[in-house]
Structure formats: structure tokens, C-alpha cells
Amino acid sequence: xxxxxxxxxxxxxxxxxxxxxxxxxxxxxxxxxxxxxxxxxxxxxxxxxxxxxxxxxxxxxxxxxxxxxxxxxxxxxxxxxxxxxxxxxxxxxxxxxxxxxxxxxxxxxxxxxxxxxxxxxxxxxxxxxxxxxxxxxxxxxxxxxxxxxxxxxxxxxxxxxxxxxxxxxxxxxxxxxxxxxxxxxxxxxxxxxxxxxxxxxxxxxxxxxxxxxxxxxxxxxxxxxxxxxxxxxxxxxxxxxxxxxxxxxxxxxxxxxxxxxxxxxxxxxxxxxxxxxxxxxxxxxxxxxxxxxxxxxxxxxxxxxxxxxxxxxxxxxxxxxx
Amino acid sequence: xxxxxxxxxxxxxxxxxxxxxxxxxxxxxxxxxxxxxxxxxxxxxxxxxxxxxxxxxxxxxxxxxxxxxxxxxxxxxxxxxxxxxxxxxxxxxxxxxxxxxxxxxxxxxxxxxxxxxxxxxxxxxxxxxxxxxxxxxxxxxxxxxxxxxxxxxxxxxxxxxxxxxxxxxxxxxxxxxxxxxxxxxxxxxxxxxxxxxxxxxxxxxxxxxxxxxxxxxxxxxxxxxxxxxxxxxxxxxxxxxxxxxxxxxxxxxxxxxxxxxxxxxxxxxxxxxxxxxxxxxxxxxxxxx
Amino acid sequence: xxxxxxxxxxxxxxxxxxxxxxxxxxxxxxxxxxxxxxxxxxxxxxxxxxxxxxxxxxxxxxxxxxxxxxxxxxxxxxxxxxxxxxxxxxxxxxxxxxxxxxxxxxxxxxxxxxxxxxxxxxxxxxxxxxxxxxxxxxxxxxxxxxxxxxxxxxxxxxxxxxxxxxxxxxxxxxxxxxxxxxxxxxxxxxxxxxxxxxxxxxxxxxxxxxxxxxxxxxxxxxxxxxxxxxxxxxxxxxxxxxxxxxxxxxxxxxxxxxxxxxxxxxxxxxxxxxxx
Numbered sequence: 001x002x003x004x005x006x007x008x009x010x011x012x013x014x015x016x017x018x019x020x021x022x023x024x025x026x027x028x029x030x031x032x033x034x035x036x037x038x039x040x041x042x043x044x045x046x047x048x049x050x051x052x053x054x055x056x057x058x059x060x061x062x063x064x065x066x067x068x069x070x071x072x073x074x075x076x077x078x079x080x081x082x083x084x085x086x087x088x089x090x091x092x093x094x095x096x097x098x099x100x101x102x103x104x105x106x107x108x109x110x111x112x113x114x115x116x117x118x119x120x121x122x123x124x125x126x127x128x129x130x131x132x133x134x135x136x137x138x139x140x141x142x143x144x145x146x147x148x149x150x151x152x153x154x155x156x157x158x159x160x161x162x163x164x165x166x167x168x169x170x171x172x173x174x175x176x177x178x179x180x181x182x183x184x185x186x187x188x189x190x191x192x193x194x195x196x197x198x199x200x201x202x203x204x205x206x207x208x209x210x211x212x213x214x215x216x217x218x219x220x221x222x223x224x225x226x227x228x229x230x231x232x233x234x235x236x237x238x239x240x241x242x243x244x245x246x247x248x249x250x251x252x253x254x255x256x257x258x259x260x261x262x263x264x265x266x267x268x269x270x271x272x273x274x275x276x277x278x279x280x281x282x283x284x285x286x287x288x289x290x291x292x293x294x295x296x297x298x299x300x301x302x303x304x305x306x307x308x309x310x311x312x313x314x315x316x317x318x319x320x321x322x
Numbered sequence: 323x324x325x326x327x328x329x330x331x332x333x334x335x336x337x338x339x340x341x342x343x344x345x346x347x348x349x350x351x352x353x354x355x356x357x358x359x360x361x362x363x364x365x366x367x368x369x370x371x372x373x374x375x376x377x378x379x380x381x382x383x384x385x386x387x388x389x390x391x392x393x394x395x396x397x398x399x400x401x402x403x404x405x406x407x408x409x410x411x412x413x414x415x416x417x418x419x420x421x422x423x424x425x426x427x428x429x430x431x432x433x434x435x436x437x438x439x440x441x442x443x444x445x446x447x448x449x450x451x452x453x454x455x456x457x458x459x460x461x462x463x464x465x466x467x468x469x470x471x472x473x474x475x476x477x478x479x480x481x482x483x484x485x486x487x488x489x490x491x492x493x494x495x496x497x498x499x500x501x502x503x504x505x506x507x508x509x510x511x512x513x514x515x516x517x518x519x520x521x522x523x524x525x526x527x528x529x530x531x532x533x534x535x536x537x538x539x540x541x542x543x544x545x546x547x548x549x550x551x552x553x554x555x556x557x558x559x560x561x562x563x564x565x566x567x568x569x570x571x572x573x574x575x576x577x578x579x580x581x582x583x584x585x586x587x588x589x590x591x592x593x594x595x596x597x598x599x600x601x602x603x604x605x606x607x608x609x610x611x
Numbered sequence: 612x613x614x615x616x617x618x619x620x621x622x623x624x625x626x627x628x629x630x631x632x633x634x635x636x637x638x639x640x641x642x643x644x645x646x647x648x649x650x651x652x653x654x655x656x657x658x659x660x661x662x663x664x665x666x667x668x669x670x671x672x673x674x675x676x677x678x679x680x681x682x683x684x685x686x687x688x689x690x691x692x693x694x695x696x697x698x699x700x701x702x703x704x705x706x707x708x709x710x711x712x713x714x715x716x717x718x719x720x721x722x723x724x725x726x727x728x729x730x731x732x733x734x735x736x737x738x739x740x741x742x743x744x745x746x747x748x749x750x751x752x753x754x755x756x757x758x759x760x761x762x763x764x765x766x767x768x769x770x771x772x773x774x775x776x777x778x779x780x781x782x783x784x785x786x787x788x789x790x791x792x793x794x795x796x797x798x799x800x801x802x803x804x805x806x807x808x809x810x811x812x813x814x815x816x817x818x819x820x821x822x823x824x825x826x827x828x829x830x831x832x833x834x835x836x837x838x839x840x841x842x843x844x845x846x847x848x849x850x851x852x853x854x855x856x857x858x859x860x861x862x863x864x865x866x867x868x869x870x871x872x873x874x875x876x877x878x879x880x881x882x883x884x885x886x887x
């Protein structure tokens with residue numbers, strides 16, 4: 001080999017190494033961007049809600065007066081409560097059904113049922129929120145929620161939760177629709193958690209003479225508790241932030257009564273409805289502050305959920321090693 | 323121990339049967355809404371679907387006919403722009419996370435990605451608003467693209483990471499052992515090997531972004547006409563469905579169903595195609611029997 | 612055939628053959644199928660009550676499959692079915708109205724790798740009795756202590772009953788699993804290579820344990836360790852794969868005879884280490 005080609009190779013080598021340095025820094029930058037994004041959102045929300053934060057301080061969280069027209073006072077309590085109430089209803093319905101479905105898919109159904117069924121559950125997650133809302137408004141409410149509400153009102157109307165009058169859109173409608181939207185999250189993750197439990201545990205329980213249900217309920221579920229909890233909390237996170245579907249079925253009313261059958265309002269809905277109508281800065285900042293609250297809530301919930309799920313996978317690997 | 327107690331045995335058996343049956347019922351309850359939704363969308367939306375639906379502009383209230391071509395164009399623009407912005411970052415970040423699974427930074431990326439995917443899309447919308455709309459002082463397709471980029475990022479990162487992981491390390495080692503630098507290995511060996519995995523990720527990300535309505539409300543905003551200028555507002559499919567659905571006009575409700583049919587068909591096709599791609603690739607690699 | 616490790620060796624039970632024992636389990640022409648594939652073919656054995664019966668043979672010959680058929684754990688494998696019959700104390704196990712759950716209580720099982728639940732030691736042992744409705748604390752305490760004593764684990768764990776079962780060593784975990792199986796008062800105990808995952812000292816302790824347990828229980832053990840079979844069992848069944856890849860019992864006799872004067876040439880080859 002002549003010396004010229006050797007030096008050409010050496011130059012090429014050097015150039016390539018520079019390329020690698022550039023490449024590695026590109027990778028790192030891309031990685032950083034994910035974290036930068038979270039920080040960026042927090043910073044922007046914080047700065048752009050300054051007017052409202054300075055004007056109202058912590059009272060913002062506990063006042064229920066929302067008046068952009070006359071007194072320019074803003075309090076976020078109705079929306080925070082509305083979000084929490086609808087999410088709670090959603091979870092109450094989604095947990096038993098979601099975990100039950102996960103048990104069916106992971107433990108009970110033969111492969112030729114659980115594969116397609118699992119696929120359908122995942123497809124449910126792909127349906128856009130606005131289509132849920134459309135269906136919710138024109139089908140779910142008149143066909144299911146309204147009759148159910150009237151039954152509840154007639155039988156349990158003495159409770160403050162079920163007082164009439166019964167309109168169409170209501171917190172109950174939003175909560176139940178949210179439950180349907182949250183099913184796939186809870187079911188899919190719970191199913192994965194159950195599948196990851198080693199078979200030796202199942203065999204141990206059955207060999208003692210436990211029934212199938214006893215094995216599932218007394219051995220598998222306690223084993224996978226943190227993972228299941230993580231799935232549920234992730235579902236909660238999804239429910240908190242759901243905007244369009246809820247806006248379409250909740251009625252968007254500042255009603256503060258305790259009745260589930262009345263229309264209500266959530267944090268996401270008020271932002272969606274009034275953001276483009278915020279004609280002055282304080283108004284806008286108040287809405288952005290609500291966005292900030294929502295952001296922090298979902299952030300914390302997601303962190304907790306991911307930690308829990310991570311803990312389950314760690315315990316399984318540790319046990320295998322032992 | 324009175325294990326021979328017949329009554330106890332019967333009780334245990336009945337509980338077993340009841341609870342297992344309830345689990346089956348739960349599975350049905352979870353899946354039923356999907357079928358109901360699809361059924362209604364098809365039933366209510368199909369009558370209004372004509373070729374004209376895809377080529378005409380929306381007509382004013384009361385005037386029959388009309389279409390959603392402006393929304394189709396707008397969706398294409400915003401999603402396309404979002405993809406162009408998010409794909410390089412997401413794919414690179416995914417490669418990094420796949421290469422350094424135990425590195426704290428890699429773990430942080432994965433964690434961060436999961437956390438971002440949990441941020442409500444309306445909060446993303448506010449973020450894009452403050453970043454793009456406020457300085458520009460008007461709504462635009464650009465801001466819509468930006469918010470969709472943020473929304474697509476986690477999906478792209480996650481899928482890329484998983485797909486790169488599936489590429490056997492022998493392929494990568496072979497290239498490096500020949501003296502090829504890392505970046506060349508990535509371009510020539512890794513990416514082609516993981517190609518349909520990446521395509522899958524793109525399809526899933528696009529499917530998710532195409533359905534987002536909330537953030538569009540104050541970024542892309544809406545436009546009754548076709549607009550190909552990125553600095554101007556555009557209409558998008560999901561936003562159009564929303565506007566039609568909450569209006570008080572009956573014929574607009576019908577148009578909402580029809581638009582929903584178009585949107586959901588598109589999204590479901592993307593999802594099914596993405597899954598098929600993964601399955602087919604798994605078979606090729608011998609991972610699935 | 613004695614282990615040369617200088618450790619205390621369990622006494623050889625010389626009365627096993629001379630004192631006749633009743634038949635606890637009768638296996639009649641049992642064949643086990645996975646879908647169309649016959650994994651075990653036409654096994655007929657008489658299992659003596661309060662005796663230790665070992666099943667030996669090269670790996671893959673169907674020993675574990677046969678064992679699992681005895682307490683119908685094979686039912687859990689999709690596509691698995693059995694032909695023939697197993698009779699426990701005069702009652703058939705493969706019949707229409709047989710309660711599988713009860714079969715598994717009467718025939719307990721200890722697995723190759725210890726698999727305690729991630730619960731406390733106490734709750735591991737109490738799990739079975741609780742299923743059967745034993746609620747009172749004093750009854751449970753009594754049962755737990757009795758089972759742990761039978762499993763030779765009581766003295767080591769009596770002060771830490773509420774610690775997690777997973778905090779024990781491998782050998783202790785396996786004895787915990789034995790205690791757990793004993794707590795439901797079975798009649799037969801199946802052991803699927805119970806000591807193969809354990810160190811030699813723990814292995815010997817388990818073997819001593821078996822000698823104590825057999826006074827009250829019938830034990831059937833699958834093992835790939837011939838010396839263990841020779842040390843521990845009263846009767847030995849030798850299994851091998853036939854030309855159709857199905858497992859068969861080619862010889863079944865008192866352990867002493869199997870290891871000193873086997874009838875079948877293949878048995879002799881196996882126990883003298885010429886193959887397998």
C-alpha cells in the first residue's frame with residue numbers, strides 16, 4: 001500500500017471520529033430534549049400565569065367565584081372539584097371492570113380468545129377523544145345515562161348525590177364515559193402485570209388444593225399489587241387530563257351542587273371552552289394557571305404510577321436471581 | 323381441620339364459578355363500547371359519505387352537501403409538520419435510550435418519555451400557544467404542527483427504542499468490528515434493520531396526533547377554507563367534528579358523524595397496519611412462530 | 612452406594628420389604644397425551660402406603676409428567692389428557708364427578724425450585740388451612756407449628772414467623788414449601804426433584820426429613836440422582852423412552868433389587884452409569 005492511500009485512510013479515520021463525536025452529541029441532545037420539554041412546559045406555564053398567581057395566590061385553589069365579566073375574580077375550586085369527581089366516578093367503574101377483564105385475558109381465556117380480545121381492547125385506546133364525545137353526546141347519554149340517572153333519582157333521590165332535575169349532560173355521564181376511555185389503560189397494564197408473575201406461584205397454590213379463583217385472588221393479586229396499583233393510577237392520570245370527550249358530555253355549568261346528575265365543569269373543559277374568549281390578560285393567566293395545576297397533578301400521578309410499576313418488575317427479577 | 327365439610331366445599335366452588343363468570347362479563351363490558359361506537363359511527367356517518375365529501379368545502383348551515391376538504395388538508399399539514407419536527411428528535415433519543423439502557427441518562431430518558439405521554443394534550447396546547455401563537459399574534463398551522471410534534475414525541479421515542487433493541491447486537495458488532503464509526507453503523511446497519519419498526523412507530527404516532535382536537539382549539543384554530551399557508555390558521559378533522567357536534571343544527575350533527583367515520587377509519591387502518599407490520603417483522607426474525 | 616461425604620447418613624430401612632404394606636395408590640394402564648403426542652405410555656404401578664417410591668430414569672423420559680398426572684396437575688397444560696386410571700384408596704381419580712381441588716389436597720406436591728408465596732412464613736403455612744375455613748388463631752397457630760415441626764423447620768423459624776418466606780435460604784424455603792403442603796393434611800406427598808436446586812447439606816436434610824415423614828405419609832419422589840434414590844426409597848420404578856418417544860416403566864421393584872440385581876439390561880446400564 002502506498003503512503004498516500006495510508007494517509008488518505010488516516011484522514012478519513014479522523015473525519016469519521018469527528019463524525020462520531022457529533023453523532024454522540026446529537027444523540028445526547030435528543031435525549032436531553034425529552035427532559036427539557038417537561039421543564040419547558042413547567043416554566044412556560046408558570047411564567048404565563050404570573051398575573052393570576054400574584055392576584056389571587058393560594059385562594060385561587062379554594063375560591064369558587066369565576067367571573068370574567070363583572071368583577072374579574074377567578075377561583076378554580078369548581079373545576080378542581082369537577083375534575084376530581086368525574087375521575088373518581090371513572091375509577092370506581094373502571095377498576096373492577098378493568099381488572100376483571102385483565103384477569104380474564106391473562107388467566108382464564110384460551111389463546112384464541114385472549115389474543116383478538118386483547119387486540120380489541122388496544123383498539124379502544126386508539127379511538128380519538130372527540131369521537132368518544134360525539135358518541136357520548138348522541139348515543140350514550142340518551143340511551144344509557146339518562147334512563148340510569150332517572151332510576152337513580154327515583155330510588156336514591158333523597159341523597160344529595162342523586163338529586164334532580166335530570167338533564168342530559170351531567171357529571172355522571174362524564175364519569176362513565178371517562179371510565180370507558182380508561183378501560184384500555186387499566187386492562188392492558190394489569191394484564192401485563194399478571195402475565196409477568198412466575199408460573200411457580202400458580203402451581204404452588206393449585207397444588208395445595210386452591211380453586212382457580214382462590215389462586216388468582218389470594219396469590220396472584222397480592223403478588224402483583226404494586227403493578228396493578230400503578231395501572232390504576234395511570235388510568236387516573238388519563239382521566240384527569242381528558243378534555244374533549246368530557247367537555248361534550250358534562251354540560252359545562254358552574255353548578256356547585258353535590259348532585260352527580262347535574263351538569264358540571266372540569267379544569268380541562270374550562271380551558272377548552274374559554275381559552276379563545278379570554279379577552280384580557282388576567283383572564284388568560286387565570287386559565288393558564290388552571291393548566292398549571294392540571295400539569296402538576298398529572299405529573300405527580302404519572303411519577304408515582306411509573307415508580308410502582310418499576311418496583312414490580314424489579315421484584316420479579318430479584319426473585320428469579322434468588 | 324374439618325376439610326371434609328361439604329358445605330364449605332360447595333361454597334368455595336360456587337364462589338369460584340361466580341367470580342370467574344364475572345371476570346368474563348367484565349371482559350365483555352370492556353370490549354362492548356368499541357363495537358357500539360364503531361357501529362353507530364358507521365350507521366350515522368355512512369349516508370353522508372360521497373366522493374364530494376372529500377373534495378368540497380363545508381357549506382353554510384342549512385345548505386345540503388359540502389365536505390371536509392379543508393379539514394383534510396389542514397390535518398395533513400399539521401400532522402405532517404409535527405412528524406417532520408418530532409421524528410429526528412424522537413428517533414435519535416430512542417437510539418440513545420436503546421444503546422444505553424443502564425446508563426442513568428438512558429433511564430432518565432425512558433422515564434421522561436413515559437411522563438410526557440401522560441401530560442394532557444390540552445396542557446401541550448397551552449405550551450404551544452405561549453411559544454408560537456403569542457409571539458406571532460395569530461393562530462397558525464405552524465403552532466398546530468408544534469403541539470402535535472410534542473404529542474408524537476413520546477410514541478416515536480418509545481417505539482424506536484424497542485425496535486432498535488430487537489436488532490441483534492451481532493449486526494451492530496459486525497459493523498463496528500470492521501472499523502466503521504458509530505454514526506455510520508447507525509445509518510447503514512441499525513436503521514435499515516429496524517426500519518419497519520420505525521415505520522410502525524410513525525404510524526402509531528400519526529394515528530394518535532390525527533385524533534387530537536383539544537390542542538387544535540387554540541393553535542391551528544380552524545378555517546372554513548383550504549389554506550396552505552403555514553402561518554395561517556387551518557381546520558383539522560377532529561376540531562371540525564367537535565364544532566359540528568356541539569352546534570345546535572341537526573344537519574351539522576350528521577356531518578359530525580360522517581367526519582368521525584373518516585377520521586376513525588383512518589386511525590384504525592393505521593393501527594391495524596402498524597400491528598401487522600410488527601407481526602410480520604417478528605415472523606421474519608423468527609421471534610413469532 | 613453410600614455417599615462419601617463424611618456427613619451423617621440416613622439409616623437404611625431394612626423392614627421396608629419384609630413388612631408388607633397396603634396399596635395406597637394403584638396406577639392402571641396410565642397413558643398421558645399432549646394433544647396427539649403420547650408422552651407416557653401404559654404405566655401400571657402399585658404404590659405402597661407409607662413407603663417411599665422413587666421414579667428414576669434419564670432426562671426427558673416422562674418422570675415429571677407421570678408424577679404430575681398423579682395429582683392431576685397435568686390438567687393445567689392445554690391439550691393434555693390421560694387414559695387409564697389412578698385409584699387412591701379404592702377411589703378413581705380420573706372420573707366424571709371427581710373434585711380435582713380435593714384430589715390436590717389429598718395428594719400434595721413439592722416442586723423442584725422452592726416457590727414460597729411472598730407472604731410471611733406463618734401465612735405461607737396457614738394458606739392451605741385458611742382455604743378450608745380454619746379461622747381461629749389458636750387452631751391456626753397449632754397447625755402452623757405442627758407442620759413446621761414435621762418439616763424440621765420449626766426451631767429455625769419459631770422466632771421469626773412473621774418475616775417473609777423469601778428471606779429464608781434455599782434449603783429452608785424448600786422445607787417451608789413442604790410444611791405448606793403438610794398443613795392441609797394430605798395422604799400422599801409427591802416430590803419432583805425436591806433437592807436438585809439445593810446444596811448437598813440441604814439435600815441430606817431433606818432426605819432425613821423424608822425418612823421421618825414416611826411414617827405418616829406415602830411419598831413418591833422423582834429424582835435424576837440415582838444415589839439419592841438408592842439412599843432414600845423403598846421401591847424404585849425405572850422409566851425410559853420407547854421407540855415412539857413415549858415414556859414407559861421398564862422395571863419396578865424393591866430398591867435393593869433394582870440397584871443390585873436388576874432384571875432388565877437397560878436398568879442395569881443406567882444404574883451402573885453406563886449411560887444417562
